[in-house]
Structures are given as C-alpha cells and as structure tokens.
C-alpha cells in the first residue's frame with residue numbers, strides 16, 4: 085500500500101474536497117494512518133444496526149461517522165474559508181505552524 089504523509093491531524097478543522105461529502109467541514113476526530121483514512125465529525129454518516137447487548141436490551145439504529153480517505157480532505161483555512169494546501173513553518177519559539185499557501189495565514193496547532 086502506498087504510504088501517504090498525513091497533512092491533517094486530530095482536532096484539525098478540515099474540508100472535504102472530493103467524494104459525496106464534498107464541501108462539508110468538520111473536525112478530525114481520528115486518524116487511521118495504516119488505512120490512510122480519517123474520521124471527520126459529522127461527515128460520512130453511516131447507519132448501523134446495533135445488536136442488543138447485555139446491559140442495553142434495546143437494539144436499534146445508530147449513526148456513526150465512517151472513515152474517509154485522507155486525500156479527500158484539506159485543512160480548512162479560516163481566512164479563505166475553505167480547504168487549502170498548507171505549508172509548515174517553524175516559529176521563533178520552535179513550535180510548528182501551518183501556513184496557508186493561498187493567503188499566508190498562520191495557524192498554530194494545539
């Protein structure tokens with residue numbers, strides 16, 4: 085499998101740029117490096133039937149975010165208000181920040 089360098093991290097705000105969820109934005113909840121996928125909040129909901137288990141007698145349908153391919157998302161630039169390609173920059177204090185390649189906006193990562 086091809087290894088993709090992840091350009092997004094957990095808690096990044098991203099926009100979906102391809103696929104059926106194109107245009108949606110959300111926070112990265114989970115990264116799955118081995119699968120080259122990410123789980124984005126409120127994106128790519130799937131319905132699952134949950135089986136009744138010991139404690140909760142009731143089964144039912146639960147909605148859950150399904151992972152999407154990492155190449156389908158870009159980090160959301162608050163200034164451009166859309167998903168853009170980001171560069172990285174090392175700040176004076178040694179922290180790394182993202183730089184929007186379109187508008188030059190700096191975004192610190194937590």
Ligand SMILES: [Zn+2]
Nearest residue numbers: 161164184187
């Ligand atoms: Zn920008």
